[in-house]
Amino acid sequence: MPIATAPNPLPLASAGIEPLSEVEVEVIGVFVNAVKILGMPKSVGEIYGLLFIAPEPMPLDALVARLNISKGSASQGLKLLRAFGAVKLVYSPGDRRDHFAAETDLKKLAAGFIREEIGPHLDSGAERLERLRELSGGVNTEQGDFFRERIGKLAHWHARSRSVMPLISGMLD
């Protein structure tokens, strides 16, 4: 009647599942951090971090096993990362599984983020501005003039953001 003799706290499912090394843990930490600033889920940072520090492309199940996350999270996270080009699909001969590698060109990463995350918001902002012009056009008091002045400032901000955003990725080589 062997009681509590397990040598491993979380017995790594027998097969070749290396626990994360110190370096890996720290690198992943950097990206989990970074990704939270950008308003993305932790799991996305974990996935990108591990791929970033991995010498070889990895399949989904390796990520699941080494990061201890669910298949669902891994799938969603990879989908998101691929959407703005932070992760590339790599063909691996003689293996049915998809393999993934981190894109490590900062310029591309920034461009992808701006395109996917900022762009749509700027677009919807343009629509809102249009609607706002119409609304304020119908206000005929002194207040109306003030409204229009402020909305003009908003429009100016919007135009500036539009033109500055693309320049940023250009500044990162």
Added chain:
Amino acid sequence: MPIATAPNPLPLASAGIEPLSEVEVEVIGVFVNAVKILGMPKSVGEIYGLLFIAPEPMPLDALVARLNISKGSASQGLKLLRAFGAVKLVYSPGDRRDHFAAETDLKKLAAGFIREEIGPHLDSGAERLERLRELSGGVNTEQGDFFRERIGKLAHWHARSRSVMPLISGMLD
């Protein structure tokens, strides 16, 4: 037995509490949106939005009344907004209450955001990088070389971000 005769859905507490106008609602919407991109709570966007479109500085209770938010949220939101200079404290003669006004200089807003939100993260990133160098220094395999190469890339990203951030606010006039 009067049933459901209330003319106002939410009876505005008798005193001079104007409901938000269409224009105000729309402007606030713009900022609620914007603020979520930056990872801040909705209430912060509401507060800044109302101040932005208000011709005169407002005291805290006016924000609470017109936005239908709690005193706690308003206080916290204003604190945050003041911290990076998006809201100014304005002296109002003959009134004990603090009055607040929106700072509408985009350059200042960006500078404040970078200083308060990005800066600290870049600082902690520098520490992590240092620790990472130490860790990877102790890895004497072929893998170690790869680690150090990637960490070098990380360091490069870090340096670039540091130098680019301040330039951004300069590009917004």
Added chain:
DNA sequence: CAGTTTGTTCATTTTTTCTTGAACGGAATG
């Protein structure tokens, strides 16, 4: 000074977001 008024803090509740895991579809395999 006793009583207000004003604003902050913080434990609790509410809301939102993330993760999980089971179910499914499709592609490769034998």
Added chain:
DNA sequence: CATTCCGTTCAAGAAAAAATGAACAAACTG
């Protein structure tokens, strides 16, 4: 073809973040 293998989707549960409101401190008032 029946079966196994991969990856996706999505409803439900767990975790994280934000809003609330009551208690408090400080500053003003009469």
